[in-house]
Amino acid sequence: MAIEHKTRTQLVVEILREKILNGEIVAGQPLRQAALAEELSVSRIPVREALLQLEAEGLVTFEPHKGASATVLNAEHVDELFELRAMIEGDLLAASLEHITNDALAQAADILVNLDSALGKENAANTWSELNSEFHNCLYSGANKPQTASLVNTLNKNADRYIRMHLLWAGGISKAGPEHAELLAFCQARDINNAVAKLKQHILNSRDEIKAFLSQREAS
Amino acid sequence: MAIEHKTRTQLVVEILREKILNGEIVAGQPLRQAALAEELSVSRIPVREALLQLEAEGLVTFEPHKGASATVLNAEHVDELFELRAMIEGDLLAASLEHITNDALAQAADILVNLDSALGKENAANTWSELNSEFHNCLYSGANKPQTASLVNTLNKNADRYIRMHLLWAGGISKAGPEHAELLAFCQARDINNAVAKLKQHILNSRDEIKAFLSQREAS
DNA sequence: ATTTATTCAATTGTTTACTTTAGAAAAGAC
DNA sequence: GTCTTTTCTAAAGTAAACAATTGAATAAAT
Known part of the structure; x- marks a missing residue:
């Protein structure tokens, strides 16, 4: 069976999703692209793409020029x-x-x-x-x-x-x-x-x- | 009233969405990032981000390393x-x-x-x-x-x-x-x-x- | 003292350049 | 001639450098 090559974006999506689901990333806390990129040893591009996907899932809000954060629970x-x-x-x-x-x-x-x-x-x-x-x-x-x-x-x-x-x-x-x-x-x-x-x-x-x-x- | 600055990604999303809705982009036809980027006078990054958003809307399918295309109608x-x-x-x-x-x-x-x-x-x-x-x-x-x-x-x-x-x-x-x-x-x-x-x-x-x-x- | 400009730093948005992958074409093995 | 292996190219993925925006801090004006 062939090895499945996951893109960095996909890996970042999975990591961030899990951190949001388990509460490690708290709602409302700003998600700085540069900080996440460094923490995960990737560039900001995969981080941005991951945040965009998580926004589509409803876990993150992404405001142009303002940045992203985990959606609040209420x-x-x-x-x-x-x-x-x-x-x-x-x-x-x-x-x-x-x-x-x-x-x-x-x-x-x-x-x-x-x-x-x-x-x-x-x-x-x-x-x-x-x-x-x-x-x-x-x-x-x-x-x-x-x-x-x-x-x-x-x-x-x-x-x-x-x-x-x-x-x-x-x-x-x-x-x-x-x-x-x-x-x-x-x-x-x-x-x-x-x-x-x-x-x-x-x-x-x-x-x-x-x-x-x-x-x-x-x-x- | 303040001028609203739309990002290039947002503009590309709107243009591509309209082209898909009105049939200018036909279903199944591969959407080459470089070609779209040149056509719209932007780099490939906003195009990629736009395609990702359109995928979340269900208008596009995006396969890693293969590329994107408008979803087929059936x-x-x-x-x-x-x-x-x-x-x-x-x-x-x-x-x-x-x-x-x-x-x-x-x-x-x-x-x-x-x-x-x-x-x-x-x-x-x-x-x-x-x-x-x-x-x-x-x-x-x-x-x-x-x-x-x-x-x-x-x-x-x-x-x-x-x-x-x-x-x-x-x-x-x-x-x-x-x-x-x-x-x-x-x-x-x-x-x-x-x-x-x-x-x-x-x-x-x-x-x-x-x-x-x-x-x-x-x-x- | 409060309001309005201006500067500045932090952060995001975007481009350009580089790396990797996938799939087709070419070369080789049988 | 068919099947495997290798090479090569087009396209996607990623990084690093550059540009633009925001909001806060500072300065100026009334």
């Missing part, structure tokens, strides 16, 4: 983001369940086992959110809607920031475990209506927990 | 795109009608008049699609959902390519005129359910017309 953003996700992912799940394979469902079940056992471990936030994405993507694998799927992944990268924050500070979305199990059961039964309803409820519940956490945090 | 793409639009714009309209002002509705009515009269004129495709966007955005102005609104605008830039193509070759979406009028009437009556249903029907009708046109075109 309650209104959560509201809109998670409602969008509930709507679009609901649609995607419905389309997927029409054609999903038993293999995909078995794989989802496997991921669920790892997901539950990830909570106590080292680096829980990172691995949990990664497995969580895998689980959901697995359930959507039958949809055959590439644009929608890629949109969902972009939205999830934004949601991920809140989910990791919440995981880190509050120990996790309390209802996620049982909700995932129930969701999978409805999917295995190909019960589209209940599966979609459960998924939307799952997303909106996490929205509520995160909003509650955020407003509590803002108060102090 | 029936499956239309299907997914217009269904996404129907769902998201429906949601946006519902949210908007809760708070929309009479001023916004009056403005929408004004735009509708211009829209109808634009069809016969010179450059009909460009002005029609621009006014069409304005009309829809006007109806969504009460939503207070900035992320959703910006997503809708991105999706519409993609849809615009098909709409302009159809406008140019087939003379326009046949039912658009009366549908717009009916939609506006429901909005003025603040009849959310009927307005949303009409909007979705309007979007899905244009999907059908465009798909019919595309498959007919592929045959010949």
Whole structure:
């Protein structure tokens, strides 16, 4: 198999994205091109291109002549983001369940086992959110809607920031475990209506927990 | 008022976007950085950055070391795109009608008049699609959902390519005129359910017309 | 003392020049 | 003659140098 040559831009995107997701780069803090370039041992060009891509993903804002910074996290953003996700992912799940394979469902079940056992471990936030994405993507694998799927992944990268924050500070979305199990059961039964309803409820519940956490945090 | 300094990248984005939307740049045709740079009298860096932004908008695909090209237009793409639009714009309209002002509705009515009269004129495709966007955005102005609104605008830039193509070759979406009028009437009556249903029907009708046109075109 | 110009430094935007990659053409092996 | 290997070229990726913009600090004006 051929070695895949990643461009410096792609590497910088991945590094910066991870730093934003895990909170190492804090929201609002200016991202100086020269500083990042030196830190990562590249020139400013790949850094600029990476920042541009991250802006398209919604993780960064880029103002001409002013510079870039990680987008700020707030309650209104959560509201809109998670409602969008509930709507679009609901649609995607419905389309997927029409054609999903038993293999995909078995794989989802496997991921669920790892997901539950990830909570106590080292680096829980990172691995949990990664497995969580895998689980959901697995359930959507039958949809055959590439644009929608890629949109969902972009939205999830934004949601991920809140989910990791919440995981880190509050120990996790309390209802996620049982909700995932129930969701999978409805999917295995190909019960589209209940599966979609459960998924939307799952997303909106996490929205509520995160909003509650955020407003509590803002108060102090 | 201060003079707004647009960066070269921004200018290149606008020029290339317009060329893609109006078909001057044909789908699949490779976009050579050096050639574009010379044509627009800039260096390759702003061209690269512009291509990256257009990729984020879905108008261009960018493959490392291979180069960029305008994304290809096809029936499956239309299907997914217009269904996404129907769902998201429906949601946006519902949210908007809760708070929309009479001023916004009056403005929408004004735009509708211009829209109808634009069809016969010179450059009909460009002005029609621009006014069409304005009309829809006007109806969504009460939503207070900035992320959703910006997503809708991105999706519409993609849809615009098909709409302009159809406008140019087939003379326009046949039912658009009366549908717009009916939609506006429901909005003025603040009849959310009927307005949303009409909007979705309007979007899905244009999907059908465009798909019919595309498959007919592929045959010949 | 407050407001308006002016200078200056930090940072971004852009160009030019250099390096690397991918894919086609040419050369060699069988 | 077909298949592998090598060479070469066009294009993309990257770096380093240069130019332009912003906003703050300073100076001037009323």
